[in-house]
Amino acid sequence: KAGVTQTPRYLIKTRGQQVTLSCSPISGHRSVSWYQQTPGQGLQFLFEYFSETQRNKGNFPGRFSGRQFSNSRSEMNVSTLELGDSALYLCASSLGPPNTEAFFGQGTRLTVV
């Protein structure tokens, strides 16, 4: 079956702009989580959606938002981009924690200049 698909793979944006990242989960998976990965910080949890509802949220400013559609596809939006938002953004889908494997996409590499 198809894996988790993230688009685009690479993105360059200017400070102050906004960006939308997309994630298509594995068919049948209703849980989608987003993570920010930066060198030295590891994976920082952004939020998790399950059946179109946000179930968990990490400690990120309100500039980071997301949503999930009825087909489980998810989008993440970052407004008023800052240089520090440059990172690899990873999406993971699963049947739903606690004991199920999270399947990760290849990520979107966002560079803010």
Next chain:
Amino acid sequence: AQSVTQLDSQVPVFEEAPVELRCNYSSSVSVYLFWYVQYPNQGLQLLLKYLSGSTLVKGINGFEAEFNKSQTSFHLRKPSVHISDTAEYFCAVSVPTSGTYKYIFGTGTRLKVLA
């Protein structure tokens, strides 16, 4: 608060030598434990997981990990590494929060296998 600590940020090891990547977690409740591997420019892939039962868990690519509840550790081991094992390894726990569960990841250990 729950947390995951990977004590080594980088581990260099010669090919065919054994390796241990250390992971400790902090949690007041029972957790589920995972090890993931990330190759360059890729997402994360599950190596193995501990849910319950035997404390020695075997995973893919010859890796295994041992759950030690008293030491709150879940160290990853491989008896003989290959060049292709060069990657970053993440330990994670699934913990209850706000009526559901979420994954908490460690900061990663970069394994460098030397010829």
